[in-house]
Amino acid sequence: MSATAEETVAAPPRRRLRLALWLLSRSFSSMLGLFLVIAIVVLALIGPWIVPYPDHVAGAVSLANKLQPPSAAHWLGTDEVGNDILTRVIIGARISLLVGIGITFAAAAIGVPLGILAGLAGGRLREAIMRFTDLFLSVPGLVLAIALVAALGPGIVNAMIALILVWWPGYVRLAESKALSIREEPFIEAARVAGASRARILRRHVLPNSLSPLIVKMSMDIGQAILAVASLGFIGLGAKPPTPEWGAMISIARGYLPDWWWYAMAPGVFIYLAVLGFNLLGDGLRDILDPRSNRG
Amino acid sequence: MLGYLLRRIGLAGLMLFGLVCLTFVISNVAPSDPAALAAGPDAGRSQIEQARRDYGLDKPLPEQFLRYLTDLAHGDFGRSIATGRSVGTDLARYFPATLELVILAMALGVLLGVPLGVLSALRKDGPADHATRIFAVSGIALPPFWFGLLLQLAFATWLGLLPTSGRLSVFTEPPPPITGLLLVDSLLTGNFGLFREALSHIILPAIVLSLPCLASILRVNRSEMVEALRMDYVTAARAHGVTPWRIVMVHALKNAMLPTLAIIGLRWGWMMSSTVLVETVFDWPGIGLYAVSSAIAGDFKPVMGVTLIVGLNFMIANLIVDLLYGVLDPRLRRA
Amino acid sequence: MTALLEIADYRLAFDTFDGTAQVLDGIDLTLEAGGTLGIVGETGCGKSVLARSLMALNPMPPARVVSGQIRFRGSDILGMSDREMRRLRGRAISMVFQDPASYLNPLLAIGTQMEDAIRGQDAAVGERQRPRAAARARAAELLAAVGLPEPARLLDSHPHQLSGGMRQRVLIAMALAGDPVLLVADEPTTALDVTVQAQVLALIARLVAERGLALMLITHDLGVVAAACARVAVMYAGTVVEEAATADLLSRPLHPYARGLIAAVPDLDHPERRPQGIAGSIPSLITPPRGCRFHPRCPVATERCRSEKPLRREILPGRSIACHHATP
Numbered sequence: 001m002s003a004t005a006e007e008t009v010a011a012p013p014r015r016r017l018r019l020a021l022w023l024l025s026r027s028f029s030s031m032l033g034l035f036l037v038i039a040i041v042v043l044a045l046i047g048p049w050i051v052p053y054p055d056h057v058a059g060a061v062s063l064a065n066k067l068q069p070p071s072a073a074h075w076l077g078t079d080e081v082g083n084d085i086l087t088r089v090i091i092g093a094r095i096s097l098l099v100g101i102g103i104t105f106a107a108a109a110i111g112v113p114l115g116i117l118a119g120l121a122g123g124r125l126r127e128a129i130m131r132f133t134d135l136f137l138s139v140p141g142l143v144l145a146i147a148l149v150a151a152l153g154p155g156i157v158n159a160m161i162a163l164i165l166v167w168w169p170g171y172v173r174l175a176e177s178k179a180l181s182i183r184e185e186p187f188i189e190a191a192r193v194a195g196a197s198r199a200r201i202l203r204r205h206v207l208p209n210s211l212s213p214l215i216v217k218m219s220m221d222i223g224q225a226i227l228a229v230a231s232l233g234f235i236g237l238g239a240k241p242p243t244p245e246w247g248a249m250i251s252i253a254r255g256y257l258p259d260w261w262w263y264a265m266a267p268g269v270f271i272y273l274a275v276l277g278f279n280l281l282g283d284g285l286r287d288i289l290d291p292r293s294n295r296g
Numbered sequence: 297m298l299g300y301l302l303r304r305i306g307l308a309g310l311m312l313f314g315l316v317c318l319t320f321v322i323s324n325v326a327p328s329d330p331a332a333l334a335a336g337p338d339a340g341r342s343q344i345e346q347a348r349r350d351y352g353l354d355k356p357l358p359e360q361f362l363r364y365l366t367d368l369a370h371g372d373f374g375r376s377i378a379t380g381r382s383v384g385t386d387l388a389r390y391f392p393a394t395l396e397l398v399i400l401a402m403a404l405g406v407l408l409g410v411p412l413g414v415l416s417a418l419r420k421d422g423p424a425d426h427a428t429r430i431f432a433v434s435g436i437a438l439p440p441f442w443f444g445l446l447l448q449l450a451f452a453t454w455l456g457l458l459p460t461s462g463r464l465s466v467f468t469e470p471p472p473p474i475t476g477l478l479l480v481d482s483l484l485t486g487n488f489g490l491f492r493e494a495l496s497h498i499i500l501p502a503i504v505l506s507l508p509c510l511a512s513i514l515r516v517n518r519s520e521m522v523e524a525l526r527m528d529y530v531t532a533a534r535a536h537g538v539t540p541w542r543i544v545m546v547h548a549l550k551n552a553m554l555p556t557l558a559i560i561g562l563r564w565g566w567m568m569s570s571t572v573l574v575e576t577v578f579d580w581p582g583i584g585l586y587a588v589s590s591a592i593a594g595d596f597k598p599v600m601g602v603t604l605i606v607g608l609n610f611m612i613a614n615l616i617v618d619l620l621y622g623v624l625d626p627r628l629r630r631a
Numbered sequence: 632m633t634a635l636l637e638i639a640d641y642r643l644a645f646d647t648f649d650g651t652a653q654v655l656d657g658i659d660l661t662l663e664a665g666g667t668l669g670i671v672g673e674t675g676c677g678k679s680v681l682a683r684s685l686m687a688l689n690p691m692p693p694a695r696v697v698s699g700q701i702r703f704r705g706s707d708i709l710g711m712s713d714r715e716m717r718r719l720r721g722r723a724i725s726m727v728f729q730d731p732a733s734y735l736n737p738l739l740a741i742g743t744q745m746e747d748a749i750r751g752q753d754a755a756v757g758e759r760q761r762p763r764a765a766a767r768a769r770a771a772e773l774l775a776a777v778g779l780p781e782p783a784r785l786l787d788s789h790p791h792q793l794s795g796g797m798r799q800r801v802l803i804a805m806a807l808a809g810d811p812v813l814l815v816a817d818e819p820t821t822a823l824d825v826t827v828q829a830q831v832l833a834l835i836a837r838l839v840a841e842r843g844l845a846l847m848l849i850t851h852d853l854g855v856v857a858a859a860c861a862r863v864a865v866m867y868a869g870t871v872v873e874e875a876a877t878a879d880l881l882s883r884p885l886h887p888y889a890r891g892l893i894a895a896v897p898d899l900d901h902p903e904r905r906p907q908g909i910a911g912s913i914p915s916l917i918t919p920p921r922g923c924r925f926h927p928r929c930p931v932a933t934e935r936c937r938s939e940k941p942l943r944r945e946i947l948p949g950r951s952i953a954c955h956h957a958t959p
Contacts, residue, residue, distance in 0.1 A: 019648055029429050135314040139607040140569035143587065144318075150591040150599040151322050227439055234441045235576050235588045250442055254577075257445060258453040268442035275437035283433060526690075532734040535686050536748035536805050537721030537755055540713075546747070550738045625738060626789040 030284025036277025111171025119179025223278030392476025413517025435511025565610030
């Protein structure tokens with residue numbers, strides 16, 4: 001009896017998935033988000049094969065061609081050493097996406113197990129894990145990241161490490177609260193009474209039930225991580241030129257304002273659209289998968 | 297209420313201690329040798345060893361930590377290599393500029409975010425709601441540094457309406473600080489010319505800084521209002537004949553404001569943090585710019601000082617939010 | 632003379648992802664001024680939706696009026712604007728809700744909530760809102776009328792400081808604020824402790840009698856109906872299957888579903904008679920059974936019940952039944 005009850009609650013019927021997709025497709029903003037995310041992923045995947053000037057990626061110098069306005073040959077103009085800006089922002093999509101996904105997954109990989117452990121274990125262990133987490137949450141992310149980069153030294157790898165260190169506590173919080181609340185659910189009680197093992201409860205109940213908020217958070221965080229990496233690049237603590245990272249590009253382009261203003265436009269628009277896409281998608285997913293939660 | 301208050305303050309104290317631990321650990325895991333940094337770039341081996349002894353860096357870590365704590369307790373954040381001044385002095389000098397910017401940006405965020413959130417909730421799923429949603433997500437997605445550059449380009453360079461950067465024009469002598477907030481000081485001394493000048497300088501960075509804050513306040517307030525308007529007590533209030541205005545602005549909004557307040561507290565901290573970008577773009581002489589220029593120069597103590605100040609601000613903001621929760625929610629008062 | 636409340640062929644649907652649920656399927660009911668009518672039925676039969684319809688409190692969408700009229704003093708409230716409806720709420724029709732804990736605002740003092748209701752009703756009829764102090768005095772008066780001690784102190788307290796019974800009395804007091812003529816009580820005792828249930832029910836009965844109110848009482852508890860209502864309508868899956876004087880229905884139910892309901896109540900005088908449940912469960916309202924909605928569970932169903940929907944007809948004076956097999 002309790003086994004069937006367990007079964008029905010743990011495995012959401014296919015109907016729910018269909019409902020979710022239907023709701024998603026009805027929301028204009030979610031579809032816009034999905035479109036942008038797909039576009040940026042495709043761009044990142046096929047980028048090297050579609051860019052007009054592949055040799056400009058690493059930073060070829062042709063000073064005769066520098067700081068050209070947009071034209072048929074260079075749709076978005078050229079930068080201060082004559083590289084095609086379109087080529088560089090497209091390759092930048094690769095870097096940003098990789099870095100954004102990398103940070104988010106690494107943070108989740110650290111945070112989620114710790115959070116589930118804390119939530120299920122309770123007692124002293126939980127207390128220790130959560131206090132340690134709070135420590136990292138006591139300073140807002142960007143400043144902490146800057147402090148860490150200052151300690152580790154600038155560069156895109158160190159920026160990533162710093163951002164992972166800043167990001168994981170959020171996942172501990174999320175996983176812990178899910179694991180805790182699920183512990184209290186009557187159907188877990190039932191499963192436990194019915195003799196389900198700890199591992200089974202974890203696999204069948206805790207993970208599936210934490211999945212929705214996790215997907216939502218990760219979608220939003222990929223966007224925010226892309227923004228954070230670009231921010232560090234902009235202030236000179238992230239990727240170093242000539243790496244075609246969007247934030248670093250804007251940082252250089254800033255020196256050519258206002259006369260060569262188009263230089264700064266393309267990387268900014270790309271950051272905006274990429275982050276917008278992941279946020280709209282995450283927002284739409286949350287409305288469907290996890291409507292009761294709210295984050296700013 | 298008193299118990300609640302004391303517990304919250306105790307918690308904040310713990311957080312502060314954690315924060316100090318964190319900055320200490322970061323300083324000590326740094327791959328670069330702090331003694332070498334302290335001795336300066338041209339120092340030889342003996343000078344570095346001298347610095348190591350001077351700064352107590354040869355002592356065991358627990359002892360160093362104790363010393364770090366006592367120094368901080370005396371307001372001593374160490375010395376900046378780049379400015380040569382004590383970090384405490386620098387922070388006291390740069391912090392008011394940041395504070396002024398953050399206060400104005402927060403005011404913009406709350407005063408626009410809350411009403412827009414309410415409006416959006418009342419027009420749920422209508423065109424206005426969708427437009428607000430895209431605006432709100434854009435506010436979070438727009439890179440602040442790039443948005444700042446755009447505004448500079450548009451309003452300062454092309455339209456010539458507002459100055460590009462700084463707190464005051466380079467030709468204006470800053471007045472002797474009273475509060476250190478130029479807008480307040482200029483009003484206090486009745487200097488309206490100065491007030492106008494300060495306002496024209498602060499407006500662009502404040503807009504840039506407030507946008508993500510406005511966006512998240514709007515979003516949280518909207519969804520909380522949608523939730524509150526569905527509650528049974530709203531149905532009951534309608535059935536009992538309470539006016540729609542009162543239902544929305546008091547019965548529902550008061551409930552929606554609790555989570556909104558939490559976001560306001562968080563955002564206060566985040567603003568103190570993202571001001572790093574805004575100050576860089578607008579050459580705003582606050583702690584953000586100080587942190588960035590120090591971090592790039594490998595000047596360590598100022599970065600830690602700023603981290604502590606921002607963390608402290610974050611903590612105080614959250615403490616105030618907790619107390620406001622107690623004021624707003626009678627259920628907490630008894631606990 | 633027109634009745635106080637006439638519901639005629641009222642159909643209400645809810646549009647959901649799975650399809651359209653016909654939640655109310657042709658309701659016809661009449662309530663005279665000062666009359667008391669109980670509505671009984673299982674959870675999900677649509678009785679609460681019906682109650683909320685009288686005050687236009689169902690969220691639209693997803694709810695949608697398909698057809699029919701709800702005439703209050705001769706005018707159809709289904710066609711009323713929000714502004715017109717507000718003139719009725721609290722002042723002509725009032726409502727008492729099921730769970731007093733969730734129907735009081737947790738963050739506002741009792742006094743504030745009552746004053747807002749009293750002053751809001753002033754505004755609804757275009758009068759100047761009375762000053763807060765006057766509204767407060769009126770609130771204290773109302774609290775005393777529902778038998779709550781120390782009204783002045785109560786006004787300053789918050790809902791979480793009150794017991795369930797006290798909260799329900801506060802909500803009843805608020806419902807009386809505009810001197811209504813019709814009180815709609817939606818499961819007013821269900822969420823309360825058993826000992827408090829009788830007190831609250833007695834209070835409602837007393838107020839109805841003293842003030843000459845008409846009462847529509849929604850409940851799943853036949854005992855509650857017996858205590859407070861002269862007439863009773865039995866609802867099943869969005870339809871009224873039997874309507875009769877309470878005493879008649881309780882002593883001799885005629886519709887098979889009404890018989891089942893009464894058989895399901897434990898008989899304290901004859902404990903040896905085991906209560907009988909009704910086999911099966913309530914049908915989906917999205918794909919309701921054809922013909923009589925009760926036929927899949929009905930012990931006397933025939934081929935006709937499966938194809939033809941029975942209309943409610945008066946088979947005895949003051950007694951009507953929707954069943955092909957009903958006989959006086």
